[in-house]
Amino acid sequence: MKFDTYFTMNEDQAAQYASQKFGHMFEPGHRVTCKEIGDGNLNYIFRITDEVSSFSIIIKQSGPVARISDEFKLSPDRNRIEYEILKLEETLAPGLVPKVYAYDPIMNCTVMDDLSDHQIMRKALMEFKTFPKFAHDISDFMVNTLLLTTDVVLEHKHKKELVKNFINPQLCEITEDLVYTEPFNDYKQRNDVFELNRAWVKEHIYDSRPLNLETAKLKFEFMNHAQALVHGDLHTGSIFVKEDSTKVIDPEFAFFGPIGYDVGNVVANLIFAWVHSDAHQRLEHKKWLEDTLVETVDLFIEKFQKAWDRNVSEVSAKTPGFKEYYLQMIMRDTAGVTGLELCRRIIGLAHVKDITSLKGKVRMRAERICLTSAIRYILDREKYMCGTDFLETVIACESEFARENDE
């Protein structure tokens, strides 16, 4: 079989493809086996394993439409973006992304490290595991990939060439629709609201004029504010973890957007894990998540400031007060995006298992704590300046729910 025209491979074809194109990575004469292990929304993930040595690699192939819904037609250019971004991120944040070996623009494949000794973080957190290095690693990843791709650090012409190279219209459109538009506009074709919260969502989300206005403002900031090369999908399903290692994967949504988009996604997904642990009354794990949430935000701020002092030479950015202004803008966007992500994963098309695995009133309660927090994060987004500010909101909303429901 020749692989000179694009088609979507099955397991057998992917195994053949690996032998033919990347045979040199395996022991001579050994057979390889292949298993499709993808459970994401957009791509096919093949694990190719040497039957004797057990050495394995991953081949990630883009399909022409999203797996989640064939309404989303996607240019396979996202695979080029993903490959280039992983290469770039490895130089900016070494050790925190998988190594990539090759990119095939015909088959729309990227070949990369197999991280099967790691676990998807969302799943691990739902098993109540803890990762002591996580806050350190993810804050390193964010500070280094984000601050170092802004024009407070990069030469301005070089930064504009990067902006051009990573304009990502189709993937951004998915985010614009699923995150910024549909959850706030009663988009019946795709929204999916848990029945016990339907009336509440209508009253407090769909019909809230202040919320609609503030999310519209945030949407245009997302579309127009080319601040830094954001990952664009930095939830706990895009992070592989093990005890001593964190790897951020799946940067196909990457583009130049607001820094707070990444930070807010991390915070919101820690909150999903928090309500999940709370629902299961795993109080120790819940406490670890609270500490991790606060630590993640505070380490981000602390490292961001240090990295700023070390790296920023732009004359205007060095103006006294500018660093504080810039960081405040990031925190404001972070709070806004935390709220958006909390809403869209509960109301919109793409849910998270932390929530959907819960049943009945337990799920209703978990969602309501997330949604009431979300509204505050969005409407009061100017007020969030440190990790504790973020944590206090969910704790207040939890108490409020208990009071209002006579728990």
Place this chain on the structure above:
Amino acid sequence: MKFDTYFTMNEDQAAQYASQKFGHMFEPGHRVTCKEIGDGNLNYIFRITDEVSSFSIIIKQSGPVARISDEFKLSPDRNRIEYEILKLEETLAPGLVPKVYAYDPIMNCTVMDDLSDHQIMRKALMEFKTFPKFAHDISDFMVNTLLLTTDVVLEHKHKKELVKNFINPQLCEITEDLVYTEPFNDYKQRNDVFELNRAWVKEHIYDSRPLNLETAKLKFEFMNHAQALVHGDLHTGSIFVKEDSTKVIDPEFAFFGPIGYDVGNVVANLIFAWVHSDAHQRLEHKKWLEDTLVETVDLFIEKFQKAWDRNVSEVSAKTPGFKEYYLQMIMRDTAGVTGLELCRRIIGLAHVKDITSLKGKVRMRAERICLTSAIRYILDREKYMCGTDFLETVIACESEFARENDE
């Protein structure tokens, strides 16, 4: 002579070039003459005239460096940008830009209408001429070229492709340096401050921490806020006028930036004309300029709102309150840029004749009215909501100068 390799043409060569490439535009057998008439900073402008019929065209050629200073190395890609922008602007704002006939990517030339029946507006205003249609025309031009290239109107993926196509790193760098950086940072290599105001500029501009901080914020908004396809250099030297016609030329600085960048440039340059007429005690002309300034801003706002209601179908942009928020953001940026342009033309490298043609204390006074106004526009930029707000500031600063100097 073949024109198959780029070189900077002289008049004879440009005449040959026109005969050879665009002979079909002239009467058969007629000779053409050529005169270089450019007085801008970046390009060579050849007028090619049919000796018998007097029909003429303009050939605009980009040089490899700016005429103003060979420190600015410029990719001739700006000529491609200019050609494409003029074509696009003609569809968005018909009749308000010169017609373009051809673009030659080898010689970096654009061939366009000769507007020699028009006059450069700065010069005309310095001769105390008035243009009754100007406020109407320029507000039409701005509303149509700006609002219609935002993503409140354009399909989002299409808008992102346009952003990509018009990323303009070198020309933006000139603006970042000359407008946003050097005038506020005592950039001795290039700034050029009139001696009677040197001490004042040091105290009130270079040493003003609030001003430095606010201009730094505006600089990053200019660089990162890809709101609309702005002209990028919309001063009165980029506008050709006659009694019944307005033509905007020279869009080579165009890129996706903040709408207020264009509006603020128009306002600031009307203020330069205003202090010039004031210095010459041409009170009637000064009054016309006051009316025109107010009318330009108010017509812009009025037409912008009407065009919004007619053209905007984006679901989030239609949220009640969003139009008002968006317009307020534009007015805030307009005020900021008005202040920046007033400063940079007095302090920075590229001055304007409205000011430099004045002498001694008359010039000192004119500059001081501009600079004190500029500081207010920048620091209080949230407060400017209509044309009168803009006018009141210069009138207040004029009175203040009179009081402080016992006039």
